[in-house]
Amino acid sequence: MSRRTVARLGVAVAALTAFDVIGFLSGAEHHGGIWNSVPLGDLALGVLGAGVLVWFSKRILKRLLSRPESYYDGTRQP
Amino acid sequence: MSALFLHPAFWLFIGIVVVFANRRRMPGMPVGVIVALGALLALLRGVEGTLETTVAGFRLVWFHADRLSLLFALVFAIVALLGFLYGSHRMRAGETAAALLYAGSAIATVLAGDWITFFVFWEAMALSSLALIWQGGTAGARRAGMRYLLVHATGGALLFAGIALHLAGGGETSLGALASDSPPFWLILGAVAINAAIPPLHVWLTDAYPEASTSGSVFLSAFTTKTAVYALLRLFPGTEILVPLGAAMALYGVVFAVIENDIRRLLGYHIVSQVGYMVAAVGIGTPLALNGAASHAFSHILYKALLFMGAGAAIEATGLRRLSDLGGISRQMRFAVAMYAVGALSISGAPLFNGFISKSMIVSAAGEEHLLWTELLLVLAAVGTFLSVGLKLPWFAFFGERRGVAVRPLPTNLLAAMGIGGALCLLYGLFPHLLYSRLPYLATYAPYTLDHVVSTAQLLLATGLVFYLARKTLAPSPGLALDTDWLYRIPLARAVSATTGALAGVGPVVSTLRGEAVTRLDSAARRLAAPGAPPRRRESFAFRASIGWTVLFAAVAVVITWLVVWLRNPG
Known part of the structure; x- marks a missing residue:
């Protein structure tokens, strides 16, 4: 990992942390979900949600469902 | 008046x-x-x-x-x-x-x-x-159109049967909510579900919309699914089955969009996902939820049209439609990319854009009704939306690795339409009361609270971080992903092939009539796509099978309707 990459990640993490502090200080939950009422909840949901989505889509679904562009060519389909 | x-x-x-x-x-x-x-x-x-x-x-x-x-x-x-x-x-x-x-x-x-x-x-x-x-105008468009016809003929038959039963049973002729758990209720709901692209009845959308022209896709993105949402709002408010269906739909579209390579098909999957929000909201059925569904349909039509315009601009400028072929063209089409970004931020529900207002209404309505899983799935779908439409598509299509793609200048009218679309997305995001004043139900909602804005920003930034770390994994590759259309394109097509083959063997009259009907319809399709082109006499199996299916479904629906009506009123 290059210095530039580390610096970018650092900025991203700092921004996320700052947002979380503001969110926590601002108090009230808004949607009612548990992720809104605990510190780092929204960040965790975002990271976990996006991470699981990438993992499931690209590692599981793509392997199961991916076919060549010509898959339906020559089949007797409408 | x-x-x-x-x-x-x-x-x-x-x-x-x-x-x-x-x-x-x-x-x-x-x-x-x-x-x-x-x-x-x-x-x-x-x-x-x-x-x-x-x-x-x-x-x-x-x-x-x-x-x-x-x-x-x-x-x-x-x-x-x-x-x-x-x-x-x-x-x-x-x-x-x-x-x-x-x-x-x-x-x-x-x-x-x-x-x-x-x-x-x-x-x-x-x-x-x-x-x-x-x-x-392509062979792909004609074939996808035939599959589209097949699905919508089925939907039309269901709607016809439902309306006939409703009226035969002494129902009101005026349009209104139906008595639940009656045959007309389920038949009409089935027809509307097809047009709303509720999985597994959704593939007609992702199959056909990318095959239209760039301008045709803009129209297609707006009307059919949203008319179905209108029908759900008018006929089925508060139908509980729609809540899990909508939430699953929102996530389904997002999951497939992550692995999609065709830019307009990717956006098509996001129509499925966004309509999922509306379907879930109709199922929740509170005034806030119904207002959310109506306002999300309004917002969605604007930003989705803008996104299809952006995708169409890339196709018009390069002649390419796959993410794996595009890349590094943003400098040659800055304004179009900027307007696409407005659409992407709108669909992702970023603050200041119209999607933030309408999407938040639906998620809040789910929260108010303590539907925790629905709320969670809708939030995850929002994360996935930003991941694929807000980051993956623009990164690999407009930015990213330069592939030496030649870029033609875009016409002024195209850019003007994108500019107006982008301005409307911002206008309704910055001044939500312009939309609230037109909503059908009485409900108040304040989207711009500090914790709401901060929470949304956190979700989007966390998603951005994951994209940054996983962008090599997300790199597109050529190929297609199987969806539920596989069922009727391979096994069911084989079954129909056997059936129509046997039917043709009964007598030459049936075969001749069927062939003539198919020839005429296919010629009409070719003339529509390319005026002046000579009609082709010998047609492919694809067309014959499509016609066979369509006629079969329509005939079955009419016979069932007639039988039910006759059984109810034999005199």
Whole structure:
């Protein structure tokens, strides 16, 4: 990992942390979900949600469902 | 109501006549822009009321305007105007006429006040959208159009059967909520579910929309699914089954979008996902949720049209449609990329954009009803939306690795349409009261609270971080992903092949009649796509099978309806 990459990640993490502090200080939950009422909840949901989505889509679904562009060519389909 | 009142859809229908009367003299076709503007101005008057007539003993309410129908008709007119402006440099008479009929039928459907008028324009919408898909002009467009016809003929048969049963059972002719758990309820819900693209009945959308022309896709993205959302709001508010269906739908579209390589198919999966929010909201059924569904449909039509315009701009500029072929073209089309970014931030629900307002209403409505899993799935779908439409698509299509793709300059009308679309997304995001004042139900909602804005920003930034770390994993690759259409494109097609083969063996008359019908329909499709092209006599199995399926489904629906009606009223 290059210095530039580390610096970018650092900025991203700092921004996320700052947002979380503001969110926590601002108090009230808004949607009612548990992720809104605990510190780092929204960040965790975002990271976990996006991470699981990438993992499931690209590692599981793509392997199961991916076919060549010509898959339906020559089949007797409408 | 003024005696000089003109139904907004009539503007568009009159446009069809003007287009065909002047098709040799006006190749640029500004007619669409003019008549769509006329329809929009008629709707901006916001006249509520009813116009009706009696035909053969049936009371036909062909204009029924209340806040719900006017909201949908208004946004349909806006997007029609944008679509015609966007495509005015390339749309020929046939495509313009198909788009006029499609937009006019959509407006007439949402302004219909009785079941018969509703059915007639619902079907006119299906046929005109089919013509619009065929205008794509490729073999892929013709084949996808046939599959589209098959699915929508099934939906039309279900709707017809449901309405016939409803009326035969002594139901009201005026359009309204149906008694739950009755046969008409489920038949009509099935028909609407097909048009709303609720999985597993959704593939007609992701199959056909990418095959239309770049301007055709803009129209297609707006009308069919949102008319279905209107029907759900009008006929099925508070139907609980729609809540899990909608939440699953929102996530389903997102998951498939992450692995999709075709830019317009990726956006098609996000229509499925975003309509999922609306379907779930209709199922929740509270005033806030129903307002959320209506306002999300309004917002979605604007930003999705903008996104399809952006994808179309990339295709028009490069001739390429796959993420794996595109890349590094942002400098040559800065304005189009900027407007695409507005659409992407809107669909992702970023603060200051219209999607933030409407999406938050639905998620909040789920929270207020303590539907924790629904709320969680909708939030995860929002994360996935930003991941694929807000980051993956623009990164790999516009930025990323340069592939030496030649970029043609984009016409001014195309950029102007994108500019207006982007401005509207921002306008309704910055001034939500402009939208609230038109919503059908009484409910208050304040989107711009500090914790809400901060929470949304956290979700988006966390998603950005994951994209940054996983961008190599997310890199697109050539190929297609199987979806539920596999079922009718491979095993069911084989079954139909065996059936029609056996049918053909019964007698040469059946075979001849079927072949003649297929030949005529296919010739019509070819003439629509390429006027002047000679008709082809020998047709492929694909067309024969499609016709066989369509006729089979329609016939079965009619027979079932007749039997049920006869059993109920044998005299």
